[in-house]
Amino acid sequence: MHSILETWIKNERQQQLFDKATRIAAEAKKHVETTDRKADFSPDTLKVIKEESYPSLALAKKDGGEDLSLYEFLLLQEKIAEGDGAVALSIGWHVGVMMELTDDQLWDPQTFQKLAKEVADEQKVVNRMATEPATGSPTRGGVPETKAVRDGGQYIVSGRKTFASMVDHLDYYIVSAYVEDLDQVGWFLIDRHQPGISVDYTWDTLGMRGTGSHDLVLDRVVLHETDLVEIKGEGKSSAKGWLLHIPACYLGIAVAARNDAIEFAKNFQPNSLDTTISEVSHIQDKIGQMEWKLMQAHSYLYSVARKWDEEPENRDQIGPELAAVKLAVTNAANEVVDLAMRIAGGRGLSKHNPFEKYYRDVRAGLHNPPMDDAVVSMLAKRALQ
Known part of the structure; x- marks a missing residue:
């Protein structure tokens, strides 16, 4: 059968990257029945994603990545989605965040380099957590009900995030919160093993069940002030x-x-x-x-x-x-x-x-x-x- 997507591959580098996506798609397809039934992401698929170094592709070459272009990113994402759309959407958030942080340089360089090194060396996976029950999609402009209250050199963060794709399989969460002392919306980088973090297994939707987008619950999570990595709107390009x-x-x-x-x-x-x-x-x-x-x-x-x-x-x-x-x-x-x-x-x-x-x-x-x-x-x- 004529393959639509392969006509968009323009060079040998793209073919090599595309082969990675093809192998991930094949693995993802093996698990669609189980992940759809259980409403969760497959750890076996994630293992192959990491073996293919997919999480680090969007990093700059100097940071251990491949300087993935947007064109290449879309090519790979589309191929993975042929195997399972839920897998493509889930890992797409991580790669997109890495691309955004690399291109827009939103964080303190030392903080970003630390995360980039873990992504490159250990293929760690992250996602932004922004959506909440009361605010709906953050693109509509709602202020997070998740709050960060300063306590000396620390912040105490409490709240609930919905649509948290791959929540059970991520290494870090980048969580939006209303930062009281700044009267601003900020983003905190949080290790998944931090005390006070739990997952509420709420994901029971009609479609995209395999994203495992359960709720992330933060109950008085204690963070250092340096974990506040980003203030909403600062240094960000409006076009994403x-x-x-x-x-x-x-x-x-x-x-x-x-x-x-x-x-x-x-x-x-x-x-x-x-x-x-x-x-x-x-x-x-x-x-x-x-x-x-x-x-x-x-x-x-x-x-x-x-x-x-x-x-x-x-x-x-x-x-x-x-x-x-x-x-x-x-x-x-x-x-x-x-x-x-x-x-x-x-x-x-x-x-x-x-x-x-x-x-x-x-x-x-x-x-x-x-x-x-x-x-x-x-x-x-x-x-x-």
């Missing part, structure tokens, strides 16, 4: 190219659904037909629709990624394009999976086939930031200025 790992993930799910739908069409022959359903005109019509939707989505995603990589001086102006890509690609991915389901028919609803999982997982993309309504509103206001 690394967030394109989100649409790349859902595009990978759509490609997997497309591949399985084509295989199904080429092999399924009801006794009412002399051929497989791949010869039926309305099935071919649906396959054709999947193809052009995927072609459009890939062209848009990777052209904007190239622009990000090749025109660093224009990154502050690219925010609307990044948001529009997310809107276009995640919606296209949902449409492609829906077409795949229509090709599979009633069998697509069976737990014995992969289609129903693709259908559940791909819908989660509509609820990852930025939300469709926020993007449309932003684009309208820009056009009317």
Whole structure:
């Protein structure tokens, strides 16, 4: 079968990186039934992720990484998502954070170097913890109810974070909190073994169950003042190219659904037909629709990624394009999976086939930031200025 994604590989380095993602995808696919049922991340998949040095790829070469470009990052994320979207989304947060910290230099250099060394040498994994029950998505502007209260040279941090992907398997949490003495929102780097930290196993969703995004609970966690690594908004670029790992993930799910739908069409022959359903005109019509939707989505995603990589001086102006890509690609991915389901028919609803999982997982993309309504509103206001 024609591989859509391999046409976007442009050189030997990208092929070598892509091979890493292919091996991770193969391992992830072995565990999808278990992780989906248990609503948790597979430690076996994480082991392969670390063996492939995936967590350190986005670090600069001087820090033990590979200077991963945004284009390459998306290529790898999409491939992993073909194996399991939940794995791609989960590890994508870590790699994206490493890319952001490397590019924007948000932290004190010594603090960042310490973390980077652990990521490079031991393949440690981190994630930002920002979402809360009362605030919803942090992109909507809610102030965290998690509070950090100063006590001499320390902070006492208490609160609860939801949608904490891979929470049980991370080495560090980067947690947002309202810092009372500064009257600011700050981010604390917290070792997962710190006393006062626990996981509340709440993750019971329709889709993306394998992210294991349970709640992180902080009960009077004592931190040194140097653990306050970042103040919200300080030194941060408003445009975050690394967030394109989100649409790349859902595009990978759509490609997997497309591949399985084509295989199904080429092999399924009801006794009412002399051929497989791949010869039926309305099935071919649906396959054709999947193809052009995927072609459009890939062209848009990777052209904007190239622009990000090749025109660093224009990154502050690219925010609307990044948001529009997310809107276009995640919606296209949902449409492609829906077409795949229509090709599979009633069998697509069976737990014995992969289609129903693709259908559940791909819908989660509509609820990852930025939300469709926020993007449309932003684009309208820009056009009317």
